[in-house]
Amino acid sequence: MTKKFNKFLWNGKEGNSAKAKVAWGNVCYPKREGGLGLKCLEEWNQTSMLRHIWNLFACSGSWRKLLSLRSTDREFIKFEVGDGKLIHLWLDNWHPFGPLYERYGFRIIYDSHSTLEAKMNSVIRNGRWSWKLARSEEFVEIQSKLPDVPLGNVDKPIWTLSRKWVYVSADTWEFMRNRKSEINWLSAVWFP
Structure with a gap:
């Protein structure tokens, strides 16, 4: 993904091939440090994952709620x-x-x-x-x-609820949700 960003930045589109003017690592610094203010994807991904961990511990009961799903998952x-x-x-x-x-x-x-x-x-x-x-x-x-x-x-x-064998929220929700009988007046209220 970083490679695609680099090509787009220096060429305007992905397909063109031209030499980079500055190493990508130097671009991913704040402007005040001589960069262009773009974020390094790897660093930003780690930061985001740490945010999830923080939310698990900081939000009241989140950690316990997550642990309670162990038998379900x-x-x-x-x-x-x-x-x-x-x-x-x-x-x-x-x-x-x-x-x-x-x-x-x-x-x-x-x-x-x-x-x-x-x-x-x-x-x-x-x-x-x-x-x-x-x-x-x-x-x-x-x-x-x-x-x-x-x-x-x-x-x-393997996530067994998905045909792709990876976690898909829509497939998982469809399996887990409460159900009611289907109604026959759906098309009278909702338009396609």
Whole structure:
């Protein structure tokens, strides 16, 4: 995006190619410091994200409200397994049964000689599943569904309420909202 801004600033439109008169980094300073007063997108993005964090802590109850949605969002976020470096083996929703800790409890972690914080890459070797031999019915059940979980290249979160697999507010609202029966007089009141 910065590259597009740079081209537009010096060429008037994106397609033209001309040399920049000043390095983009120098343009992104306040005028009083010799720049053009434009904001560096990366710095502004970080500033905006920090504002969200501030609002979570500063606004009364926001943090608690957000935490109360954890059980709701958990059912909508799944993971496509890649190299397993980002996904928690027991806590995240990657398996057809959902988060394994929620289904089996701590005993399955203990029996596997694992930890609650274990990542998926602890059971993936050279792009293939590498689980220890199943020594309980629970492990047999978990491992029986592994053929249904393909391994990719990188771990990827999936928002299950959207056809695009990314968070879309309209799709999420449509699923979450309260509903009433549709009315037959809609067109008499609202015009297309």
